[in-house]
Amino acid sequence: MLGKREIMNKELIDIAIERLSYQLIEKHNKFESSILIGLQPRGAFLCKRVLKKLNFLLPTIDIKSGNLDISFYRDDLMRRDHPIEPDIMDINLSFEDKDIILVDDVLFTGRSIRSALDAILSFGRPKTVELLTLINRRFSRHLPIEPTYVGKTIDALSEEKVIVEWKEVHGVDRVLMKKNT
């Protein structure tokens, strides 16, 4: 049996993105040494939305951004049933001494973020790395990794799956909780 329920709709996602953008401005001010990095594939959509909102709120400031692919940095490459399709690595700047804001849609076990931290270090030694996530799944971490900015925190069972759908791919913005029983 397949059960699905919506935990965020478009309006709630928009509100969360606006709030997250204000929180980023509060911390990073003019984004002089800050770089927004979307984690491929799904974090890139959120990163684009946040960037759009920031550009609207700070029209005179050029905020640097890029997309990070972690396929070759994962620790489960040889253990997976199906190989991962590598995505586009779209980073044309050095991270040396920069403040990196890593953006992903869902924080679950923390393993993707660990791989992303490895990948980030390949582009230089950043001053700081923060994590922005739309959904923070509590009580499911395999590693001591916590987000800096959170859209919504949820408690979900380990057999439940949280899916963030974006208009660009699925035709609608929403967050679903799917239960496989």
Add this chain to the structure above:
Amino acid sequence: MSILSVNHLLGIKYLKPSDIDLIFKTADNFKKILNQPIKKVPSLRDISIANLFFEDSTRTKLSFELAEKRLSAEIINLSSTSSSVKKGETLLDTVNNILAMKVDIIVLRHPNPGASVFLSRNVDAKIVNAGDGTHEHPTQALLDAYSIREKFGNVNGRKVVIIGDILHSRVALSNIYCLQKLGAEVRVCGPSSLMPKHLNSLNVEHFSNLDEALEWCDIANILRIQLERQNLNYFPSLREYSMRYGINKKILDKLTNDIVIMHPGPINRGVELSSDVADSKHSIILNQVENGVAIRMAVLYLLALKKSN
């Protein structure tokens, strides 16, 4: 993600066009990684690779080693000059002893054609053929075709002439298979004595005149005269070969089209290629070397993934 249809890379003959396409797409990703400040990824840290080189090699060996190191694989190297092969040990015994040390992938260069096919049938490891006698050199053909794809956007429809010693060249055979699978038109050029008998069965035409060949092609892949493989005299002298088939700037300047010059190395400067051509804007020889690492990373990565599936 799709996976390779083969368990080993023994030759281009055994690959499907979709395999070549997958290798190229994966190499695109690795090429980006090779341009990062830190060029190493942890992808193959669970994998052990043995490089067995029973024949001399510079760039292939270095390129494989660098590819393996950049994928974080554990590597061991063996060359025939410093091993028990000198004491009379068979290839199978040598390899089985290495496999007892838990090695996952073997990169093999061997003077005997078919050595890697033989090994793949007799040992439990992934085999990558790094050149087997006069048979195949698949990673060289892949990096050559990849360099053409990079230069022109695609390989399909391109006219490629392979010039030189086709008879003794594993690069030529692998290139013919690879380029034809990708839709290019391939012809060869050189003295008739250096052409293999089975050329017609490969659907490849032969130019004996260099000027005609260069006027026809978009890309000229120039091969080295393999003096170490020639027990007979296939042409009167190197000087005569150079006069009839050597490429210099004067010859290129006479052509109506700009052509791209490739060479798998090592170059015999002044024999098959003059320095003013090898170092000119026509040449993509160093791009080939650079692409070699990305292609070999892609091949090793995809074969290692195949193992776990």
